[in-house]
Amino acid sequence: MPKPSLPRFCKSIYALLGTSALVGAVAIGSAHAQDTAPTAPAAPTATTPAPAAASTPAPVEDAAALQERGAYIATAADCVACHTKPGGTPFAGGLKISTPMGDVISTNITPDPQNGIGKYTEQEFDQAVRHGVRRDGAYLYPVMPYVSYAGMTDQDVHALYAWFMHSVKPVATQPKPTELTFPANVRSAMAAWNFVTTKEQPETGDSATYDTQRRGRYLATALEHCGTCHTPRNFMLSEKQDHYLAGGSLGAWYAPNVTSSKTSGIGNWTEDGLVTYLRTGRLTGHAQAAGPMGEAVEHSTSHLTDKDLHALAAYVLQVPAMEDDLEHQARESFGKAVENPDIRTKEPTRIDDLSEMDGPHIYDANCSACHGHNGAGTVDQYAPSLFANTTVGSVRPDNLIMTILHGVNRKTQDGHAGMPGFGSTSDVQRLSDAEIAKLVNYLMATYGSGDQHVTAEKVGELRKAQ
Structure with missing residues (x-):
């Protein structure tokens, strides 16, 4: 922003x-x-x-x-x-x-x-x-x-x-x-x-007796405070009330547009689908929660009652659509499995200088064992598909970079979701900023929104941002 x-x-x-x-x-x-x-x-x-x-x-x-x-x-x-x-x-x-x-x-x-x-x-x-x-x-x-x-x-x-x-x-x-x-x-x-910021007004009565829409609004705006992350801010850093849930930067991570827009938000999601995501942190063919959202799911939304999850989902899905200046196609609609990736059909070549590895080589060496050589993920989607994936399909590469750097460690009643971080192991860096940049560009060009021309400098900035 x-x-x-x-x-x-x-x-x-x-x-x-x-x-x-x-x-x-x-x-x-x-x-x-x-x-x-x-x-x-x-x-x-x-x-x-x-x-x-x-x-x-x-x-x-x-x-x-x-x-x-x-x-x-x-x-x-x-x-x-x-x-x-x-x-x-x-x-x-x-x-x-x-x-x-x-x-x-x-x-x-x-x-x-x-x-x-x-x-x-x-x-x-x-x-x-x-x-x-x-x-x-x-x-x-x-x-x-x-x-x-x-x-x-x-x-x-x-x-x-x-x-x-x-x-x-x-x-x-x-x-x-x-x-x-x-x-x-x-x-x-x-x-x-x-004095100048806009605060929520106290609700009245017994919140447990609210109808579905009122209960959903109460959960979203007060308790779960969704707008704190997902609403952009004005020059005084108050939430822009007329852009509620339209997406906002969190420093290294980006909280995406979750309004009812079918191109920029989650307007194509069903209520049951959003409930599944809030309960488990994943929705096959759409999204997986990592970073701040992964923690929100683990500690909070996965413990809500079904009734409250449906109230929350119903309310969020009717929030007025806000279009994004950058996102013009649903994030989960990009990509498909790659047939016969070149790296698996060509004669193997020796690389003496690892800095010369390109995106496909980096992917094959670090990612393909779990996500598949064609990017389709595991059969049970424990390791998710890299296409039909909102993180790879976004035109903003921040969350993909951060996931690669820091991995995923999310636990819910549905089970555990884990991915190692490739930023470093102890004090030993696994992938350099340049290698992660090459990997991100390859993933987004092959399975997502297109090559976003991520640079090593961009990765370095996000590595230091937290």
Whole structure:
């Protein structure tokens, strides 16, 4: 998204917003620059040990229902994604969110009174979640999607607070503080941004009783905060409400257009198809979730009820179509299997200098064992086809580059989806920037939207962006 010249304050806010693929989930969900994907923390449950009971407990049946509701809200809001570092204890914080102004470190939100939110009153909790103001009055950075959470109902915030305070195990761990460079380190400057940005309006009533469309809207705009990643931003870095879900850059990743456009969005998808994708992270002949979206699926959408998944899908599929300046053909409509690839029909040739390897040779050496010499993938599509694939069919190569660099590690009730990252193994780089550029151009020209003329410099930029 082209960025106009901004005052330093706006640039600092952009740095915090524009590079935070972690906020949704989408957010989406959290994306980390790692050589291999980390073991994801378990989805939140209502069975973790509880601290001492409140002095005036609710009736047992009401308390149990409240805890169950709170656990579900926490899952739908994908709290665990940002507040858990790789391999860490759920909700204990410590996740590093890199920005050009420094690293934002997620906080401990367990009920530990010294290191977490144990001293928060419900009103103070609400101020943080829906208004971006923490207990000491300081402003939170908008990598915390309070702009979306502002739309939550009082009842759901109450349930979320009760669950965190009485079902999440306190963890006496203090993450390192966030230290940003000036002027981003002046938290009070966020007051100006909060004044001009558009926030969701709080919903009323019992969200569990909403009709399908209202429930779907509530899930999309408030809890799952889809727009945080998938909506482009204006010069003040607020979401463009008139371009809702039309696609936006997340730094290294790109959250695609998911409006009802049949050429630029997902207007050709069925409701059942989108539900399958949200539950499993894959839809054969269309897409597979990786990066921030893979984490959003793993931690959040795969745990929603069928009723909620259908409500969410139905709402998203009726969002007004927005056409893309670059995408003029459905991303999943490109390509076909390659018959008798040249590399398998020609006499083998010796390559003494590996830097001379071209796209087909790089593909054959690193990818064909799983994706097939013709790009059709495995029979069960565990290794997906490279044609009829939204990542390869996009005219934006960012997500394909990032998937090759960092791989896929997605777990849902449907099973595990894995692919090694080819950016590096430990401290040993597997494929260079130039090799990945050649591979991406070959894949997109052979199975997707066409040779996008990706350069080694472009790959290097994305390699460093996370």
